[in-house]
Amino acid sequence: MKKWLRENLFRSYLDGVVTLVSAALAIWILTQLWNFVFVTGRWEIIQVNLKLLLVGRFPEESMWLVGLSMISLAFFIGLAAGSLRSTGLKSRKVTEIAIDVTRRFGLLLLLAAAIIYLAGTLDALLAGLQVFAALAVGRLLGGLKTTITWLKPIPKALWLALWALLPIASIGFTLSVASLEEWGGFLINFYIAIVSIVLCFPLGILLALGRRSSFPVVRLLSTTYIELIRGAPLFVLLLLAGVALEFFIPPEIAPDVIFRSVTVFTLFTGAYLAEIIRGGLQSIPKGQTEAGKALGLSTVKIIYLITLPQALRNVIPAQIGQFISLFKDTTLAGAALSVFEVLNIGKAITKQDDFLGQGMIYESLAFVALLFWVGSFVMSRESQRLEKKLGVGVR
Amino acid sequence: MRKLSAISAAMLASALVLSGCATSNDTGSTATDTGSSSTNSDSSSSSTTAAESSVLESVLAAGAVRCGTRDALPGFAVLQDSGEHVGFDSDFCRAIAAAVFGDADAVEMVDLETADRFTALQSGAVDVLVRNTTWTATRDGAEAATFLHPNFYDGQGMMVASNSGFDSISDMNGAIVCVAKGTTTEGNAALESSRLGLGWEVRSFDETDLILEAFIAGQCDGWSSDVSQLTGFRSAYPDGPNALKILPEVFSKEPLAPAVLDGDTQWAQIVNWAVLATIQAEEFGITSANVDSIRSSTEDVGILRFLGAEVPGSDGSAVLDPGLGLPTDFAYQIVKQVGNYGEIFERHLTPLGLERGVNALWTDGGLMYAPPYR
Numbered sequence: 142m143k144k145w146l147r148e149n150l151f152r153s154y155l156d157g158v159v160t161l162v163s164a165a166l167a168i169w170i171l172t173q174l175w176n177f178v179f180v181t182g183r184w185e186i187i188q189v190n191l192k193l194l195l196v197g198r199f200p201e202e203s204m205w206l207v208g209l210s211m212i213s214l215a216f217f218i219g220l221a222a223g224s225l226r227s228t229g230l231k232s233r234k235v236t237e238i239a240i241d242v243t244r245r246f247g248l249l250l251l252l253a254a255a256i257i258y259l260a261g262t263l264d265a266l267l268a269g270l271q272v273f274a275a276l277a278v279g280r281l282l283g284g285l286k287t288t289i290t291w292l293k294p295i296p297k298a299l300w301l302a303l304w305a306l307l308p309i310a311s312i313g314f315t316l317s318v319a320s321l322e323e324w325g326g327f328l329i330n331f332y333i334a335i336v337s338i339v340l341c342f343p344l345g346i347l348l349a350l351g352r353r354s355s356f357p358v359v360r361l362l363s364t365t366y367i368e369l370i371r372g373a374p375l376f377v378l379l380l381l382a383g384v385a386l387e388f389f390i391p392p393e394i395a396p397d398v399i400f401r402s403v404t405v406f407t408l409f410t411g412a413y414l415a416e417i418i419r420g421g422l423q424s425i426p427k428g429q430t431e432a433g434k435a436l437g438l439s440t441v442k443i444i445y446l447i448t449l450p451q452a453l454r455n456v457i458p459a460q461i462g463q464f465i466s467l468f469k470d471t472t473l474a475g476a477a478l479s480v481f482e483v484l485n486i487g488k489a490i491t492k493q494d495d496f497l498g499q500g501m502i503y504e505s506l507a508f509v510a511l512l513f514w515v516g517s518f519v520m521s522r523e524s525q526r527l528e529k530k531l532g533v534g535v536r
Numbered sequence: 537m538r539k540l541s542a543i544s545a546a547m548l549a550s551a552l553v554l555s556g557c558a559t560s561n562d563t564g565s566t567a568t569d570t571g572s573s574s575t576n577s578d579s580s581s582s583s584t585t586a587a588e589s590s591v592l593e594s595v596l597a598a599g600a601v602r603c604g605t606r607d608a609l610p611g612f613a614v615l616q617d618s619g620e621h622v623g624f625d626s627d628f629c630r631a632i633a634a635a636v637f638g639d640a641d642a643v644e645m646v647d648l649e650t651a652d653r654f655t656a657l658q659s660g661a662v663d664v665l666v667r668n669t670t671w672t673a674t675r676d677g678a679e680a681a682t683f684l685h686p687n688f689y690d691g692q693g694m695m696v697a698s699n700s701g702f703d704s705i706s707d708m709n710g711a712i713v714c715v716a717k718g719t720t721t722e723g724n725a726a727l728e729s730s731r732l733g734l735g736w737e738v739r740s741f742d743e744t745d746l747i748l749e750a751f752i753a754g755q756c757d758g759w760s761s762d763v764s765q766l767t768g769f770r771s772a773y774p775d776g777p778n779a780l781k782i783l784p785e786v787f788s789k790e791p792l793a794p795a796v797l798d799g800d801t802q803w804a805q806i807v808n809w810a811v812l813a814t815i816q817a818e819e820f821g822i823t824s825a826n827v828d829s830i831r832s833s834t835e836d837v838g839i840l841r842f843l844g845a846e847v848p849g850s851d852g853s854a855v856l857d858p859g860l861g862l863p864t865d866f867a868y869q870i871v872k873q874v875g876n877y878g879e880i881f882e883r884h885l886t887p888l889g890l891e892r893g894v895n896a897l898w899t900d901g902g903l904m905y906a907p908p909y910r
Binding site (some may be wrong): 189190192197198325383384444476479481485486488489490491492493494497498499500501502503 | 743
């Protein structure tokens with residue numbers, strides 16, 4: 142212990158000073174934070190407006206649909222995670238599993254616990270438990286796919302696609318009951334991010350391939366698109382989508398602000414993703430393509446079998462970085478398009494009669510930041526795991 | 537081979553998600569298709585006379601008034617935890633809906649940023665703007681807005697700490713004045729400073745809560761904003777309202793009025809009369825509580841006309857239809873469902889500590905005056 146301290150923290154006088162100063166600073170920051178969270182912070186503003194912050198004006202009587210779509214989404218995510226494992230269910234000790242889960246999702250669980258505590262109702266607790274149960278059941282079921290023999294021959298693609306119908310159906314059903322305009326809060330940030338991520342991924346791949354294509358027209362178009370979109374600030378594009386579109390398309394036909402923001406986020410992130418994926422493609426030695434040609438593979442097959450899988454694997458950190466950035470940028474849609482999203486609500490609730498002029502903006506911004514921080518952190522940690530599993534930087 | 541299946545899995549999944557979106561798009565577009573086909577037929581018939589395509593018709597077709605508002609202005613429009621907008625301006629949005637549909641809830645509140653509000657009006661994203669907007673000549677002219685009867689006469693003032701020793705704006709030599717960013721407040725303060733030669737340092741903040749913090753920390757000598765806003769923040773001040781005082785000078789005129797797009801006089805008159813009806817109702821002494829009994833018992837011809845009740849005449853009884861394009865009982869619906877001007881004021885602005893002042897009825901020496909309803 143003493144030796145460790147000496148070697149790592151107090152090796153020289155300068156080291157000692159630096160250690161003491163930073164320790165003092167850390168303690169000061171931590172006490173301030175502790176004070177804010179547990180002593181001075183008045184969290185009733187979050188408590189009272191919790192539903193508004195999380196799901197916006199979603200009709201009370203259809204709230205169970207939000208729960209349903211969350212549960213089915215959690216189930217699918219668990220299932221996908223389970224079935225994509227090549228090893229199947231390993232018999233591990235319960236304690237090991239617990240430690241692993243805590244390390245990976247501890248923050249998420251803590252946040253969920255905090256929200257349930259703030260909501261203070263049995264329904265919230267039940268909903269939270271159901272979501273986690275769905276995740277666990279999905280994970281187990283996904284694991285079975287790789288162990289049960291008669292399930293093995295089913296192609297993974299078909300298997301996943303079939304189960305993907307579940308969340309899609311439940312979200313579609315939710316949409317049919319409560320129109321998109323009634324969605325709001327963090328839910329809308331989440332869905333804008335998810336839908337944009339799913340849509341921009343194929344777009345990015347196509348653009349990246351297009352920019353490397355040997356057809357001049359395709360190359361020119363892709364390059365022009367990428368450079369045009371990357372050249373404009375996201376905020377400007379969002380403002381344009383909100384303001385300019387209405388002058389070209391009659392307001393009765395013009396899609397609502399959520400469609401607009403999804404479109405802008407998809408187009409924008411697609412352009413960035415294209416350059417990231419192109420970077421990955423660039424890193425694959427030319428010899429591999431030539432080897433593919435020598436084997437008589439078609440260009441399409443060379444791309445899908447040889448270059449693209451490696452390229453995508455190599456650029457996981459940059460891709461996830463782009464997705465995290467997209468997730469956080471959804472708040473810009475609130476500022477530019479007045480989407481009823483969590484930051485807008487967080488700012489608006491401080492003007493309610495009970496909280497007016499009491500400097501409650503800190504509590505409300507802290508809560509909004511926490512939601513995004515936990516989301517981004519979990520995404521980042523999971524991407525690191527994925528990298529490790531795929532052996533990025535090892536081979 | 538595994539890679540191929542993994543990739544095809546990913547592609548299939550994304551294709552599925554895409555098709556899921558597409559199907560939901562389809563249902564959405566079929567819905568809008570039917571909607572747009574009907575509007576298309578409307579617009580094709582009226583496309584030759586585009587200027588005549590009436591806002592009232594489109595509002596009636598949509599089933600709700602789209603009211604441009606905001607979500608965070610104490611007393612005027614605040615987002616409640618139930619997700620509803622509550623406030624003085626919000627009630628005027630409801631009054632317009634009550635006038636058009638006889639249902640005060642047939643309104644869709646559209647939150648607008650200060651910078652977007654006129655664009656939203658011009659592009660037709662909202663039917664009417666009741667968003668604490670000052671009526672100015674430039675906005676009337678260059679922004680293609682038609683301003684109607686103001687629902688609140690405001691003015692910019694200055695709030696200081698009670699123990700600051702300032703009794704008048706002219707005492708505040710070289711003071712630091714804090715204001716909210718992006719409003720006319722900023723420019724007004726600078727203008728007033730140079731007019732009086734006081735050399736203020738005007739500091740702008742994004743959030744009023746930040747002004748409050750700066751004010752408490754003593755970084756601001758004065759806090760300048762519309763008096764209605766200052767009163768609200770004074771009433772909620774952590775050290776009690778008496779720790780602050782609002783100086784007597786009001787150095788700008790801010791008539792806050794609803795606005796509609798230029799070019800549709802009928803719609804402008806509808807919105808105008810929705811506001812005027814609340815004022816007239818107060819003058820008649822009709823409130824949401826007594827409107828029913830007054831309607832059934834009164835013999836005052838003016839009130840009967842106003843409430844859309846049958847008025848006995850020489851040639852039988854008749855209901856007055858002023859030809860505004862509204863149901864004849866629109867004033868009754870407004871008063872019944874939203875209230876008269878005084879009620880709306882007391883509901884939202886009196887709790888902030890605001891006096892009626894110039895917003896009193898003309899009979900009490902204020903500016904609220906409705907043309908005769910006949």
